[in-house]
Amino acid sequence: MKVITLGSGGWIPTNKRHTACYLIDTGESLIILDTGTGLSRLPDYKGILEKYNEVNIIYSHYHLDHLMGIVYLSNWAKNKKVNIFGPGRELGFQSCKTVLSDLLKPPYFVDINSIYKELEIVDYNLQGFQIGNLKISITKQIHKGGSFGITLGNKLHYATDTIECEETFKKAQRAKLLLHDFWSLEPEDNNEHSSLAGIKNMLKKFDVVRTGLIHINPNWNQETIEKLSQAILDESIFIAEDNMIFNL
Ligand SMILES: [Zn+2]
Ligand SMILES: [Zn+2]
Secondary structure, eight states: OEEEEEEOBOSSOOSSOOBSEEEEEOSSOEEEEEESGGGGGGGGGHHHHHHOSEEEEEOSOOOGGGTGGGGTTHHHHTTSEEEEEEEOGGGTSOOHHHHHHHHHSTTTSOOGGGTSSEEEEEEEOTTOEEETTEEEEEEEOOOTTOOEEEEETTTEEEEOSOOOOHHHHHHHTTSSEEEEEOOBSSOOTTOOSOBHHHHHHHHHHSOOSOEEEESBOTTOOHHHHHHHHHHHOOTTEEEOOTTOEEEO
């Protein structure tokens, strides 16, 4: 499985980082986790896109920094079947179909149902689902309005936009890579994102192979990020950047 960080930033795109979007080539299918502005980097990985007739998108939640890149996708995937999986009514949202249709209808955009060769929009629940032979597990997280962790087989656990939850780290022990939300050094009140101190505490309790910190605070400049990287002092934790490629 190849995992590429198309957008490792949180909330606001910066010169260095687009917002949440991760491209995965499982060898059997193409999966995109969240469609933030990082989706604009997709043509840099045309080779992967050209290999597949279907694009699978999985949403962690519907905050706009994770969603807005969906309006770029038709530039490269109009002739493909697009399957979209997102949290629905069972998980406290409107159905994924309603959320997307409401957001993308005129005058904001063109009707999403009229764009692709074929479009399927499916609500997921805590039972998870399959894409081909790959098992997708869903974990409840704590975040404003709700968000969900996504595990791909025994390879990747994606936990963006959440405070540190025991269940996340427990599940991530079975994966080769954990991509985890990171917003501040110390816990902040009323924020519902994660801090380095909180993540390190969890990693003391749970045996996670490798942790990449994602959804990086857009207010940090490169100098701050370099200082933070040095302060981490742990080989198994790193601050993710856009266009990193992991072979899991
Ligand atoms: Zn976010
Ligand atoms: Zn969010």
